[in-house]
Each structure stands twice: as structure tokens, then as C-alpha cells.
Amino acid sequence: MGKLSQGAKQRLQQLFKRGHFTIHCGTVSLMVYLGFKRGxxxxxxxxxxxxxxWG
Structure with missing residues (x-):
């Protein structure tokens, strides 16, 4: 595999961070939605x- 420039590495890191955030928020939102839908x-x-x- 070829060497990546510093700018390309930073863009990939930013892409992975955004992907992780999107998956996390999407999963939490889905669980809340399903909880309210099923009751x-x-x-x-x-x-x-x-x-x-108190609980």
C-alpha cells in the first residue's frame, strides 16, 4: 500500500470519527424509537x- 500524505491521513481520521458518531447516534435513536413504538x-x-x- 502506498504512503498517505498527512492531509489524507487527517481526512480519513475525520471521516472515521464522523462515521462513528453517526452510527452511535443512529443506534441510540433507533432504540428510543423502538421502545416508544412497542410500548x-x-x-x-x-x-x-x-x-x-427518586428512581
Whole structure:
């Protein structure tokens, strides 16, 4: 493999960082979406504001 210039290395590093960020945010967003779409387990009690504060 040929040698890469310093500018090419920096562009590749930036591309990989952006790709990692995109995959991470996309995965988290997908999990939140699926959680809201499917809903909670029917046996689970309704969440309350007080429960969210103390829990």
C-alpha cells in the first residue's frame, strides 16, 4: 500500500470519527424509537413523575 500524505491521513481520521458518531447516534435513536413504538410491558406499572425523580 502506498504512503498517505498527512492531509489524507487527517481526512480519513475525520471521516472515521464522523462515521462513528453517526452510527452511535443512529443506534441510540433507533432504540428510543423502538421502545416508544412497542410500548412498555403490559404488566409494568405506569411511570410517575415522583418515580422518575427518586428512581
Amino acid at each position: 412498555a410491558d403490559p404488566r409494568t406499572p405506569e411511570p410517575t413523575v415522583l418515580g422518575q425523580i
